[in-house]
């Protein structure tokens with residue numbers, strides 16, 4: 470999975486990129502990085518299983534350099550989600566301009582998707598198409614109707630056979646959009662900023678996620694130890710940093726869930742799309758595990774924590790044996806039995 474950060478010039482995109490990827494200021498000019506998805510469950514599991522190492526789920530991140538036009542669209546095509554930074558710390562005028570940025574980007578998304586749909590329709594309708602391809606026409610008409618009515622394809626319900634068609638396109642309006650509002654410390658403290666109502670209204674109308682953060686504040690926090698960092702946050706009345714929340718919101722907007730495995734020295738988080746079977750999930754760990762899949766021992770994170778240990782979970786009958794069709798749930802701790 471790959472997520473891009475975009476927005477107007479000077480709104481704090483690179484600052485956000487550095488905070489999310491943990492690279493220190495000035496250490497790198499690289500535009501591509503990796504963000505770890507914070508997960509409070511991992512340290513708990515490390516403790517229960519007495520494993521020294523925990524490995525977090527990761528998402529690729531791009532700091533997009535282009536601000537507009539086809540160059541920007543070309544970059545976004547390969548991304549799974551877009552984070553748009555709103556420069557609230559710069560004042561009301563910039564909030565307006567940031568919302569204009571969102572509008573114009575999304576308009577480009579609609580147009581690009583309509584062009585893809587119409588090109589494909591034309592192709593299917595002009596030639597003698599095989600009957601199997603004819604079935605795609607009603608699907609394309611449905612997409613066209615939605616786009617004509619300014620409905621993002623993300624908001625449209627598709628049947629399973631239509632979802633198969635969807636995957637052969639890379640539609641822009643399917644990509645989740647997250648508005649990352651960059652606040653000054655004063656705005657963060659006061660809980661409000663000029664133009665907040667407009668941001669809310671747009672986000673509600675279009676189904677965008679909104680997360681607040683403060684670039685300057687988060688940079689100060691990132692220089693502190695985790696303990697001092699959380700004390701610092703408490704002074705601002707916050708439980709969690711905006712950066713951590715942004716990572717989590719992005720993760721769930723991508724439709725991803727997490728399962729855990731325990732090996733000799735580490736507890737590890739793996740990300741999979743909602744609805745993945747345990748056999749497919751095993752393939753994420755290693756292809757041998759999918760090929761030679763026999764069954765999986767599964768306990769939910771909550772059950773494991775309340776039982777206190779794997780042994781106790783077993784004794785209480787909370788450790789389940791699941792077959793290959795089992796749909797993995799967020800927080801499942803999984804041990805795959807396999808034979809190759």
Ligand SMILES: Nc1nc2c(ncn2[C@@H]2O[C@H](COP(=O)(O)OP(=O)(O)OP(=O)(O)O)[C@@H](O)[C@H]2O)c(=O)[nH]1
Nearest residue numbers: 477478479480481482483484558651652683684685
């Ligand atoms: N006061 C304040 N300044 C910030 C904040 N976030 C970023 N800045 C400053 O704004 C300037 C631009 O930040 P960048 O992160 O480089 O912004 P950008 O969007 O990547 O800029 P371009 O790539 O040039 O479009 C820098 O001087 C930052 O230190 C913030 O929350 N508050």
Ligand SMILES: [Mg+2]
Nearest residue numbers: 482483484532
């Ligand atoms: Mg930049």
